[in-house]
Amino acid sequence: MKSRSGCIYLLGILLMCLSAGFSFGKDGAKTSKMSIDQAHDVVTRAYEKILKRPVDPSGMANFVPYLTEGGKDAAWLQGALKESPEYLERVKNQKQDRINFSIIAVIVVVVGAIFFFPRKKDVESSESE
Numbered sequence: 001m002k003s004r005s006g007c008i009y010l011l012g013i014l015l016m017c018l019s020a021g022f023s024f025g026k027d028g029a030k031t032s033k034m035s036i037d038q039a040h041d042v043v044t045r046a047y048e049k050i051l052k053r054p055v056d057p058s059g060m061a062n063f064v065p066y067l068t069e070g071g072k073d074a075a076w077l078q079g080a081l082k083e084s085p086e087y088l089e090r091v092k093n094q095k096q097d098r099i100n101f102s103i104i105a106v107i108v109v110v111v112g113a114i115f116f117f118p119r120k121k122d123v124e125s126s127e128s129e
Contacts, residue, residue, distance in 0.1 A: 039067035042074045050081040052090070 034042070043063045047055035063080070066072040081087055 033069070033071060034067055036064065036068055039064045042067060042077060046074065046077045046081055050078055051084070051086055 040060065043060055044055050046063075047053060047059060063077055067074075067077065
């Protein structure tokens, strides 16, 4: 009886996926074809979110067919943009900026400690006066 209820459960999940407009691609990934307008919106938002800039015509022409005909989705597009040389260079520069800022912060703290906190010798001499 358990195996029958398991099969019914899996059949129900499959029917829900199909009713939501999804199919399963060759690689087993969830796919859904979208309209050209939807694809344009997805590409525009992904470029602004991931690359922090407007989409260029070549990017739009490259990615829209994957979304409308290739069965790819927004998550795939975001992953593709995160693997692009432009994104990787920007992330590398951001990490370097954080490292530089951290080094400057440590230097400021050390210099502040040296010049603004009284040394033991200075404290003893001011107490004796």
